[in-house]
Amino acid sequence: MFAWVRLNSGDASEVRAWTDRALDADAFMLALTENLPTDAWTHGMGFDGMGDRVARRITRVELAPYESVLDVPRFLGRVAQMIEHHSTSAEDRSQLEGFLRVPRGNLFRDD
Numbered sequence: 001m002f003a004w005v006r007l008n009s010g011d012a013s014e015v016r017a018w019t020d021r022a023l024d025a026d027a028f029m030l031a032l033t034e035n036l037p038t039d040a041w042t043h044g045m046g047f048d049g050m051g052d053r054v055a056r057r058i059t060r061v062e063l064a065p066y067e068s069v070l071d072v073p074r075f076l077g078r079v080a081q082m083i084e085h086h087s088t089s090a091e092d093r094s095q096l097e098g099f100l101r102v103p104r105g106n107l108f109r110d111d
Contacts, residue, residue: 001015001019001066001069001070002069005068005069012068012069015069016068016069016070016071019069019070019071020071020074023070023071023074023075023078026082026088026092029075029078029079029082029096030092030095030096032070032075033079033095033096033098033099034095034099036061036063036066036099037059037060037061037099037102038059038060038061038062039057039058039059040057040058040060041055041056041057041058042055042056042058043055043056044056059102059103060102060103060104060105060106061099061102061103061104061105062104062105062106063075063104079096079099079100080100082096083096083097083100
């Protein structure tokens, strides 16, 4: 989506109009909930540098950068709506609920 904005001379209105329509599609919603979370890895040596080097994954969702191309409140409302809808499969509901459990904000600071 951001490449589309860059190719459109920085104007996000066309992308925003497209995502506004796409939010009605369950497949688009599921793709976003799968791809918006970001993973980072931290490495530590344990207490005072003693012990094994251990990697720890940190998963976050930072929605602020998407506000120019996505109606974030509507997106979150659609996630909740899809969870409550009786026709949403158990697998899709699990993915949507998992998305809502991911901490919000920047990977390296609490927002």
